[in-house]
Amino acid sequence: MSGQPQYFVMLFKAVSYVLKAEKILKKEGLPHKLIPVPKNISSDCGICLRFEPSIQNKIEAALLNKVEIEEIRELAD
Amino acid sequence: MSKTKIVDARGLACPQPVVLAKQAIESHEHVKVIVDNDTALENVKRLGTKLGCDVKVEKKKDGAYEINLTRKGGVAGAKEEFVPSCSATSAQSGPFVIVIAEDKMGRGNDELGYVLIRAFLHTVAGQAEKPNVMIFYNTGVKLTVQGSEVLDDLKQLENEGVQLLVCGTCLNYFEIKDKLAAGTVSNMYDIVETMSSAGRLIVP
Numbered sequence: 141m142s143g144q145p146q147y148f149v150m151l152f153k154a155v156s157y158v159l160k161a162e163k164i165l166k167k168e169g170l171p172h173k174l175i176p177v178p179k180n181i182s183s184d185c186g187i188c189l190r191f192e193p194s195i196q197n198k199i200e201a202a203l204l205n206k207v208e209i210e211e212i213r214e215l216a217d
Numbered sequence: 218m219s220k221t222k223i224v225d226a227r228g229l230a231c232p233q234p235v236v237l238a239k240q241a242i243e244s245h246e247h248v249k250v251i252v253d254n255d256t257a258l259e260n261v262k263r264l265g266t267k268l269g270c271d272v273k274v275e276k277k278k279d280g281a282y283e284i285n286l287t288r289k290g291g292v293a294g295a296k297e298e299f300v301p302s303c304s305a306t307s308a309q310s311g312p313f314v315i316v317i318a319e320d321k322m323g324r325g326n327d328e329l330g331y332v333l334i335r336a337f338l339h340t341v342a343g344q345a346e347k348p349n350v351m352i353f354y355n356t357g358v359k360l361t362v363q364g365s366e367v368l369d370d371l372k373q374l375e376n377e378g379v380q381l382l383v384c385g386t387c388l389n390y391f392e393i394k395d396k397l398a399a400g401t402v403s404n405m406y407d408i409v410e411t412m413s414s415a416g417r418l419i420v421p
Contacts (some may be wrong), residue, residue, distance in 0.1 A: 155329070155332070158332075159328065159332070173339075173366070173369075174332060174335050174336070174366070175335075175336065175339045176336040176339065176340055187332055187336055
């Protein structure tokens with residue numbers, strides 16, 4: 141696991157975007173988990189989607205032109 | 218004799234801090250006691266006052282307290298026995314219990330409530346201070362069965378020693394008893410007993 145983060149988190153502009161993205165990913169069978177936005181990223185009471193780096197491309201492709209992604213970041217442990 | 222005796226009582230359980238403080242002040246004019254919780258602070262302050270000491274408290278940046286006890290006059294003898302109180306304010310007497318009464322958090326919007334309960338459980342699983350027991354009933358039991366999106370969080374809590382009690386009547390009602398994937402099937406007796414003996418009980 142040297143250097144490679146275990147998870148990425150995908151941030152969105154609004155909660156409704158997260159829910160829409162979640163619905164699409166569920167339908168596509170792409171594993172992900174809805175978690176609170178980590179404190180080191182934002183102190184807002186926000187939520188985001190966590191996923192494994194290996195499926196980043198698939199996730200981005202599934203959401204392309206459907207949900208606007210604000211940012212993808214590494215999840216610090 | 219004028220040297221300050223330092224008693225580091227951080228991490229010690231009640232009544233250890235106050236016992237050590239008492240021993241120290243009996244043989245020293247000036248004692249500095251370091252404690253890390255409010256119960257110990259109150260007990261040591263009370264001891265100092267009772268023994269007729271000058272008591273000064275200093276709060277440190279790391280949350281600890283330094284209590285400086287200085288004997289006034291020569292004699293520091295308590296007329297009556299000092300009884301430390303270990304059940305004061307922040308001290309807990311029973312288990313820390315979290316009750317999950319629904320598969321959502323808060324009332325008003327179910328879709329949002331389902332988002333919140335998942336975020337809540339994920340956060341609880343990542344907290345340093347974990348509950349001793351978590352109780353699941355009504356639609357809350359749906360979070361403990363196969364296909365639940367918080368199973369990994371619940372399993373992690375279970376692995377770390379948190380007891381998960383899942384209402385059997387509820388599993389039966391939803392016909393998902395055979396799908397239980399985290400926790401143990403429980404009954405109203407255990408649930409009531411656990412709630413009654415709780416030192417702290419949270420219902421999100």
